[in-house]
Amino acid sequence: MPPIDDKYTNKLIQKELTYIQKVWHTVAIVALLVVTILIARVAFNVLLMVLAGVLISVYFHGLGDMIQRKTQWRRRVCMIISIGGTFVLLGVLFWFMGSKISNQVAVLSDTLPHTISNAKVKMNETPIGRKILEYLADDNSDALMTTAKSFFSTSFGVLGNIYIILFLAIFFTSNPNLYKDGMIKLVPETRKPLAHQVIDRISFALKGWLKGMMLSMVLVFILLSIGLGIMSIPVALVLALLTGLLKLIPNFGSLAAMIPGVLLALTISTNTAIIVALMYIVIQTIVSNIVTPIIQNKMINIPPALTILAQVLMGTLSGVLGIILAVPLLAIVMILVDELYVKKITDIDIVIVPERSQP
Template identity: 35%
Template sequence: MEQPTPFNRLSQSAYVQRVLVAVGLALLLLGLLGLLGLAFSVWLRVLAALLIALPLRAGGDWLHRRAGLPAGLGLLLVTLVVAALLGGMVWLFSARIGEQVEGLQQQLPQAIHDVQLRVQGTEWGQWLARENVDFTRVTGGTSEWLGRATGIFSTTLSVVADGYVIIFLALFLALQPKVYRAGLVMLVPKAGRPRANEVLDCISSTLVKWVLGRLVSMLFVGVFTWLGLTWLGMPMGAVLGLFAGLVTFIPNIGPVISMVPAVLLAFVHGGPHQALYVVLLYLAVQTLESAAVSPLVQQRLILMPPALILIGQLIIGSFTGLLGLTLATPIIAIIIVLVKMLYVQDVLDDDSVAV
C-alpha cells in the first residue's frame, strides 16, 4: 500500500509554510549563537581591562592606606610608575630587540630547512624515507610554516590593536570602580546585595593575586632564560628571553611555545648538541619555576589546579582563539569563586570550603 506523502496530508502551501518556519527558526538560532559568541568576545576584552584596572586600583588604594595619599593621586602615581617601567623597557631593548627580531625572521626559514636535513640524515629519518613518508609534507614545509607563523603574528597584531581599547577601558574602570560596581550590584535583589558585594570583593582579590603571580613567573622565566641562552652562546638571547617571559603569561602552553624558536636556532648555530642544551635549559627554568617559584607564589597569593587550567584552556581557546586562551585561567578563577561562594557555601550550606 502506498505511503501517504506530506502533500497528501497537507496542502502544498501549508507544507511550504512549515518549511519556511523551520528555516527561519534555524537562521534565528544561528544568529543568536553568533550574538552569544560576539558578546563573549566583548566580555573577554572587558575581563582583560579588569586585569589591568584592578591591580592599578589596588596599588593606588595601598598608597592611600600606607602613605595617606588621596586615592586618585595614588592611582595616578601607580599608573605613572607602571608606564615609566614599560617605557623604560621598550627604550632599553627596542634597538637591540629590533635587530634580533629581524635576524630571527631571516634565520628561521634556514633553521627549519636545516632541521629537515638533519632529521633525514638520522636512522629514524631514513626509516621514514623507506616507509615513503614525505618529511616535507609532515612538517608542512618552510612556506607552510611561514604561513602559519604569519597567521600567528597577524592574530597577535589584532590583539595589539584591541589593546588600545582595553587600555582606555581599564583606565575608566580604575578611575571610577564604585560607579560600575554599584550598577552591577543594583541588578541583584536587595536581600542579596551584601552577599553580592562579598562575592565581588573575592573576585577582585583573586584576579589581583593571579596577575601578581603571573608577573613574578614572567620575570623569573624571562631573566633566567636570557641569562642561560647568553651563557650557552646563543644569539638573540634577549629577544628569546623576552618572548619566553611574555608567553609565560599563558600557563602550561606558553613554555612549550617559547621553546620552539630557540631550539630551531640552536640547530642552525650549534647542531643537535646545542639544541639539546637549549631544551635542557628551558626544562630547567620551567622546572624551577614550577617547583620553587609557583608554589611559593601560590602559597602566598592564589592556588590553581594545573589540570583544571589546561582543561579550561583547551575548551575556551577552541572557541575564542588566542585571547580566550590567554584569559582562560582568570575565567576559571572567577568560576571557582562563584561555585564555592554561591553554590557550595550558600546552596549546600558548607562553610568548611575556603575561597
C-alpha cells in the same frame, strides 16, 4: 442525516488551535534559543575584552594599594604614581632595550630560515626525524597551518582588540565603584551582601593571578637572558623576552617559546641544543611550580588538568585572547559556583542534619 453536535465541533476546533499554538510556541522557543546562542558566540569576544580591561584595572589598583600601604599617601596620588610609573617604566625599558632588541629581531628573521633548513638536515639523519618530516611534508602541513591561523585569530584584529582593551581599562580604573555599584544594583536587596562578597573574592583572586604571572614573566626573562648569554646563543635577549611574554599562556606558551631557542642552538651543536632545551624546562619548572604558587599564596587553586581543558576550549572559541584569559575566567567561574551553589548546598545540609538526628 444525523444532526451535527456543535459542542463536539467546538472542542475539536479548540484542540486544533491549542496544538497549533503549542507548535508555534515551540518554534519560537527554538528560534529564540538559536538567536541567543549566535549572539552569545559573537559577544563572547567582547566579554573577553571586558575581562582583559578589568585585569589591567586590577593591576593598577593593586599597585596603587601597595603604594598607599607603604607611604600612607592619598589614594589619588597613589593611583597617579601607579599608572604613570607603569608607563614610564615601560617607556624606559623600550628605550634602553629597543635598539638592541630590534637588531636581534632582524638577525633572528635572517637566521631562522637557515636554522630550519639545518634542523631538517639533522632530522633526516634519524628514523624518527624522517617520519616527522614525512608527516609535515604531506597535506597535514596545510591542515596544521590552517588550524594555526584560525587558532590565533581574533574578532576585530589584534590592534583593534588592544585599542578597545586599553580604553576599557582606563574607564574601569578611573571610577571602578561606578561599575561595581551598577552590577550590585541588578541584584535583589536580600542578595546584595552576597554580591559584595563574590566581587571582593573575585578581585582578590585576580590580584593573586596577576602577581604570580607578572613575577613569573620577569624571572623567566632574567634567568633565560643569563643562561642563553652564557651559552652564547644568538639573539638571547629576544628569545628570553619572547619566552617571558608567552608565559601569559600557561603550558602551551612555554613549549612554543622553547622551539626557536632549540633550533638556534642546533646551529652550534646537538649537545648545545640539548642543554638549551633542559635549561628551558628547568627554568619553567622552577618558576611555575615553586615561585608562582608561593607568590599567589593559594589565592587561586585550579587543578592543572582543568586549566588545560579550559585553554583548549577557550582557544577554539576565541583564539589567542581566549587562551590568555582562560585561567582568570576559570577562576571566576569556580568562585561563582562555590559561592552560589556549593556553599548554599552546604548550608542546607548543616540545617537538615541536626533535624534528622532528633529522636
